[in-house]
Structures are given as C-alpha cells and as structure tokens.
Amino acid sequence: MLERCVARGRDEFAADYWGHQPLLSPAARLPRDFSDLLTPAMVDEIIAERGLRTPFIRMAREGTLVDRACFTRTGGFGALMPDQVDPDGVLTEFAAGATIVLQGLHRFWPPIIDFVRGMTSDIGHPVQTNAYITPPANRGFDPHYDVHDVFVLQVSGTKRWRVHEPVHHHPLADQPWTDHREAIAERAKDAPVIDTVLEPGDCLYLPRGWIHSAEAQGDTSIHLTVGVAPLTGHDVATAMIEALASEEELRASLPFGLAPVDAACTAEHTREVLDVLARLIAEKQEHLSDLAGDALATQYLDLTRPAPVRPLATLDAVAALGAETRVQWRDGLHGSLDGADPDTVVLKLPTKSISFPAVCEPALHAVLEGAPVSAGTLPGLDADDGLVVLRRLLREAVLVAL
Template identity: 30%
Template sequence: MLTLAELLHPITPDRFMADYHDRKPLHIPAGGRPTKAGIFDWDRLNGLLAQSAIWTAANLKLVRDGAPIPPDQYCTRARTPTGEVLRPAPARVDVFLSTGASLIADDIQSLTPELAALSDMLARTFGASVGANAYGSFGGVQAFGTHFDLHDVFAVHISGEKTWQLYESRADTPIAMPGGGSDPRPYYQQTRGPLLQSVRMRPGDVLYLPRGWYHDALADGPVDGGNASLHVTFSVAALYGRIMFGLLETAAMQDPAFRAYMPPAHVDGGAALQRHLADLGQRLSALAASPGFRDTIAGKQAELAPRLPAYGLPVRKPLTLLRPTGAPPPATGPLGETLQWAFSQPTFALEDLCAEFDTVDETALRAAVAAAEADGTLKRV
C-alpha cells in the first residue's frame, strides 16, 4: 500500500499541505524509478474489461475528439435479473478504439487491492470520498478538451506518455459545471487563460491538480503498444460547508427555541422579530462551534472511508456475544452512537457492531467495548 509520503516522494506531506494542497498544481516526476506505476497496468485493465457483467454505459465510456460516443453505438441491451441495461459490446468497443477513441473505465477504486488501498489512504488523509478512473488513450487523438474538475485530482501515470496542458485560470471553489446542460466547451476555451505549464507525464509520474484548475491532455509519445497511454486518476472530494445546513437543522430542532413561533413582523416595528432572530443566530453559532457538532461532522467524514473488506474464507469466524448489564452506557464522544446502539440491544455480537459501524475505527471500537466489559456495563454471554 502506498502511503501519502510514498505517493508524493520526494515532496514531503508537510510541504505538500503547506505549499500545494488546494493552492496550485504539482508535477512529481518518477525520476527513473517508476514504482508508483505498479498500482495498475494494461493486463489488469484487460482483465477487468473481460468481466463484462460489471460494465454498463454508465461506467465504461468512449470519447473521441472531445465528444462522448453515444452509448447505443458501442453497447447492446442485456437482460439482467433487475431489468435491461446497456452493456458495452467488446467487439464494438474494439472498433472504436481502433479509430483512436479513448476508453474511460470509471469507479474502479475497489476492483483491485492496490487501487482500493490507495483510494482508502486518500479518503482517510483528506476526509473525502475518493473515486478512481482509468484512461486509455492513443497518440494524437484527444479525448477531453480543456475543462476543470469539481474535485482535487491525483493522476498516476502507468504506461506511455501524455502531455498535460495547465492553464492560468482556476474556477473559484466550483460545485457545479458551467453551461447549465449546454455544451461547456466554448466557455472553457474563453475562460481558461494563457498556458501556465506543459507537463510531460511518464510511467510513475504523479500530477496533483486542485479542483477548478483548467487543464487538458493529449497522448502523443512514441511508446509501446502503438502510441498508447494509460493513467489512473483519483478524484478526492472533501465535504464543504453545505453539509452543515441539514445537520444543523436536525440538531437545532432539539432546542425548544427553534420550535417556538416567531413574533409577527409588525410588532414593535419588527424589533421583536429582530431580537428573536438574533437569539436563534447565536444559538446556531454556539451549536456549530460545539464539540458535539464537530464530532457529527467527523462522523460524516468517516462515512466516506468505510473499512476495506477482508474476507477469510473458508474460515468460519466465531462471534463474540455480549449483553448490557443494565448500567447506563459510557459518556458520549466519537463512539457515543456506536455504544448507544450496543446498549440498546438485548444481546449483540461484537463483530455485528463492527459491521454496523464500518466507518468507525475498529481498534477504537473494540477498545471501547473492552472498557465497558472492564467496568461491568457489558458482559459476555
């Protein structure tokens, strides 16, 4: 598993956070040591593509000259137990690839151990959801024109060469694509600004782009596989302020002040309503600044990085059964919700508790249960 330090080497994580994260792009050449490219390769991509049942028009796409190829041109309708789906037809896909189309395999972050481990590391480091896409391109045919993304990007180059053009413009903390559903390409061309940097990506290189940074890329190097280029991008989408609104509403409604009627606006020329709103605002401010609300947000961040699966078949794992003794559960905190769940059950399995709260650190959870056993509030069955 690559650590953040290994992914960024020779840039240290501290320097990355201080100088680059959410500030400016960073190109990290492999320096003759393409070990980072080992997270993926053409053989593994081909192996995944051969598992035709996992692909639909939604997660396997073809693009050529900046425009997506309509799914009905490379897919066929396949019957599944849940209904019909548009499934890529390998022979049709091959024809389009022969014409120079690029292939994009989306949502592959859990399909190999290496991709899953790197995605998990990024998710936990940045408190973010992480997705991984593989891009297979052929020399001289551009897939996407200039654009920006709504998330940070870590691109790891696997095979061949590709030139990325980075422009001076950056969209200001974007949360939606421009154009309102119309073709955004003219907008990107008009707003990307002058060329800032041309980056030549080779096997083992890493490129970091903050969200909103204008860029485009073209496979154009003399490489093995007939001018083919392969890279994997990891999209890192952290939570932002909007998430507070729904969570604050849920928390605020526990306070009777937020359930009370508001004074009519005409009373005292609006002064009574103004005082009422100011009081509610102060209560919201105190609630948002409270440790409990911080823990709520921390829990939402943790939900973006559930524990990696770890099957051990054919071993049948034993269950550790426990029951509450009648004493109240321990005080709240990051593990408060998990312990409340445990103490609400007549009996429960420790393993079921870990499965129910798969975003909570398992070591901390087991330690909390052990502490509850030690103080007599939980007892083994």
C-alpha cells in the first residue's frame, strides 16, 4: 500500500524521508487516486446510516472543537445510546463552517480496514486513519504539529497546506503541540517549507513535529490522514529501565532525610544511580536487549490488529473443509512455535497458546510460513489428521479460508 502514497521507491523513502522531511507526491506520479477508500457519498452514508457514535466523530471550527451535544443525540427506541451522531446537527454545524472529523475509520469502514492493514505491513509501525471534511474556504485547526507521522491523502475538493519546520523535533505522544503554542505561532509567521494546494489524488507525507495548517478552497474538501505512531528509541530505553526493576540495587531507598528540593542535594546520589545503570547495562546487555525486544513486540501487538475474521463464514468453512480446501495464515496475526516439550508443540499467539501433538510441528511450520495450504499437503500428516489440525486453527481464528 505504501506505493499508493509516495512517489519514491521504498528504499529511497525509508532513507531520505521517513522521520526526516516532508514529501509531496502529486497524483500524476502515483498509481491511482483514493476514491476507492472514501467519497462524498460514502461520507454521507457513514453519517446518515451507520449509527456512528463518539469518539468516532467530532467537529471543529477555526481551531476549536464543537460541543458534541450540537451533533449527537440518543439513537431512539432500541438504540438508546446518548452519543449517536445526529445528521441534522452535523448538517447545521457543517453549513456554519465546522469541519467533520471521522475518527478511527480503520475500525469500521471496510475499504480502509484493508488499506490500513496493508500500510501496517509495509511500514512496520502502528497505523490508523481519520477523515477530515472541510466546508469551502474554511479550516478546522490552527497551525500545529502531530505526535505521529501522517500521510495526507486528498480524496476530493482541494485544500491549501502550509508546512513549517519543527520547533520540537520528534515529539513523543505526551509532548503535544500545545506545550509549544507560542513558538509554533512565531514559526508560522516564517515562509513555509511547503505551500501547496492538494488536488484529488495528491499525497503529502509529514513526519511528526512538522508544523502545518490547511484551508479548503472553493469546494468541500475531503482528505484522509493516515497516522503512523513510530516506535522509538525512547520505547526501547523505557523497556530496559522497566526490566531493571528486578535489580535490588535500583530498588533500594535513597538516603534518609534526602528532601530533594535542590538538585545539588541529589547530584551525588543520581551519579551513583547512573554508575549502577551503566554497569548493569554493560553486564546484562544481551539479556536486557532480549527483554526490551519482547516489550517492543508487545507494544506493537497492543497497537495493531490482524485482519478481521468473519465468525459465521468461518464456521461454515469448518463444516465444509475438505482435503483440498485451501486455507491461509490470518494476515497480521503474529505467532511462533515452542517445541521444548518432546511430546507437545505449542503455537504461541498474542492472546493465547494452542497445544498440539509434537508430530504436528512440521505442519504448523508450513502454516506459519504464510503460503496457502490444504489438509492433503501438510507435511508429516495424512489428510485426515491434517483436517483435524486445520479445523482447529480455523475455529481459533488463526487461519482464514480462501
């Protein structure tokens, strides 16, 4: 999916742009537009017919969020949730110049579910998508930066983007632009690095921290913001510090009567702690590296989801499964095999573990490789035993039928 968004090869983008500088990719240099992902008619369908609730929708006008009571209400008999979108209220606010923000489209809109799954696989960091629908000649937000990288995909209409260099490079999730409001306002007075009008099919990549603002032109503008939450060196360092909680030296109390209101009072003790940290990291480097790697993997899995499964269709596939029926590993699901027990092999998944007789290990390796398989082609098993294994993996939402 990345090639749909950047007019550069993958390696060039990774080396020269990822996390470093913006990239404007005009529609003429991209494979196709983005009308398969969202259109004005699709926006109307989502708002009018999908029972959308907050926080999957919000509205903003000139940098200020609109009170959600203005565009939500109870769903009525049989759906009494108080925060369902009210299309009448959305129309009123939109006509008065408010931008509609559809949040988390990757959780409920099928074309974008598939698109984000592909982007996550290509980029290797968590990805999400919002849509911004702005009335003509209006803007939703003041100049600001995001704490995640974004790919701006112009769907319809046009929007003028002004981009300025960061005042705070590589911000973390808990370092919002409001912490630097005055500096951003000053930077926005400078000549922009990019000042362009995005046309349908254009894409603009912005690393986190780059200041930007956008204003719709003569028509209603719809764009998708594909947000990427990069895993960082800070995540690795945090995981290592958490792992060192097992060290008695670091858990010990600092001296009695410390009262650390003055940095000079604690200088000696902080230096001692830093010396202990340096020694422990040197002594346990390989162990800490493994623990930090495990923590990073857990963080990634917590922030991403595999391809969705269809429960009814899956059970139908289980019932109809034959020796030649082809199935495949569920896209985006991460798993590994543990064969420490000579009698058992364990398939370890993010949310559970599944045990099989050890004789199934070659078959499970074949399944994990990701290519389509069938009961009649699994190594080490006859067709009947292969059917037993595949039926279980289908029921456990590990495989999908093709």
